[in-house]
Amino acid sequence: MSDAVLTVENVCHGYASGGFELRVTRLALHPGEIAGLIGPNGAGKSTLLRIAAGVLRPRSGQVMLGGNLLARMERREVAKRLGYLPQEIAAQFDFRVEELVGLGRFPHVSGFAALSRKDREIVDRSIRQTELENLRERPLSQLSGGERKRAFLASVLAQEPEILLLDEPTVALDIHHQVRFFRLLRELARKGLAVAVVTHEVNLAALFADRIVLMRNGTYLAEGTPRQVLTEDAIRNLYGTDILLHRHPQSGLPIVLPTQVEPEEAR
């Protein structure tokens, strides 16, 4: 396996309100690999991702981006290599899709210059990759939740990052677009990107991720390939007893299902 492009080492972080503390010894992202971060609500997945993206400064520990300490780097230099899609984005203005995606070129262009031909080609490609060609002139307010999510992803892709950190990117997407989305991630990983996805879609993560990190209460429960990590015990441990582990009929990869509702309970 090639060297890690991004590593998070020995981070500790807690919020002022207390109750929760993140303790992670090591998260390493490798080119060409998708890592899925899975765990119940409040496990610290998003916090870990935000620390990895340099959006949140941890109480202790460090993030290394390609041999440099991320905290010491210019934000623009970080953005050339690392793309981050937050979980919730509330745009104040009603930008058009094309305009929004163009904003992703920020790290590469001087702020006032018009986009060059090459920049516009990259914007076009990002729009194509996220299948937004027909919506490029639309203002954000006229998009569905899933389309908006894709538009923001497109703006992140326009940064041309080597590393993608995505926080629940498929939340508002229908199952078709969820699958398309993960296929796109697979495609990007094939081209050499290092991807980390925080998601509640355990099954999609199992199908598409190379590596799964299971988290609970701010720490790792397990880390490894989907087959190694997603065991009946681990799933029960993570989500409780109403969950059933099954096999994907085509790939044989583990998938999870809710247990059957007892007939008398249903009535």
Place this chain on the structure above:
Amino acid sequence: MNSRIIPYLLLSLAVLLIAPWIGTEHIGLDHLLSYLGGDGNPGGSVLIGQRIPRVLLGFLAGGTLALVGASFQVLFRNPLVEPYTLGVTGGAALGAYLAIAFPALSVPVGPLSSMQFMAMVGAGATLGIIYFFARQQQGLSTHTLLLAGVTLGIVCGGAIMLLTYISDPHKLLQINRWLMGGIDVVGYKELATILPFLLPGLGLLLANAPELNHIALGEEMATGHGVDVNRVQTAVFVGGGLATAMVVSLVGPIGFVGLIVPHAVRRMSGFDQRLVLPASFLLGGAALTAADCVARSLFMWLWHSTTELPVGIITALVGGPLFIRLLLSRKFMT
């Protein structure tokens, strides 16, 4: 962006060219020419020494308020913010009032009257205090900034009421007049005094226009796109605060320009801050200059009287209803 700024430029140019000729006295091109010829024509002298500096100050003040308003509405992610929301006016008013109420504080500084100087000090002190409160470990809290600003404005208001209550009634007239806002300067000296502080302030705002596009997407998204959010927030606050303090110290509180103009610009020209900020400056400048033309000629048009109205009355009376119309006519902000 480049070509879409042109209508704003043309409008501003037109207003700047026409406004000096409007006023209680009729002044024509012949007056100007004979004055420039060196015969000391009084009309020409009024034009050069009073009308033109007044038009310039009006344009700069209106432009500054609108530009700061546009920037602050993004910085605070709040469409209702205007330059005065941060309590700057309250601080400036208190400073001006202190200069009036306590003759000991009446020390003119350079070409500035003691009122103008103390207003500047008051505005600066207000900004310093709220900045101190809003500084945190991980940068600047815009929430705290806004709350502290509004609160401090109220405190200053209370202090002014107290001073009003206990002080000499005929001084009230002066402060009352100050609170109405006006652009009645004579000459270029005041203008020249604030420019060294005003221009860097405006420059800081305009220079951060590209970054403000990203701030509008939220701090996390902006950081992800490569924006140093804390640096931009600090620059916009300092630049906007400085510019507002300078303008307020000379013209007092002039409402609504800083609130409405950015909304109007975004409505007409979209949301790219690289266009919105300079366009707001131009439209704000044109709007306040035009309002001041009305303020200084309305009574003459109506009753052939040379009395002037404070321009703050015009902007509030015309601007208020306009804003409500804007508010009702479509989904707010978007």
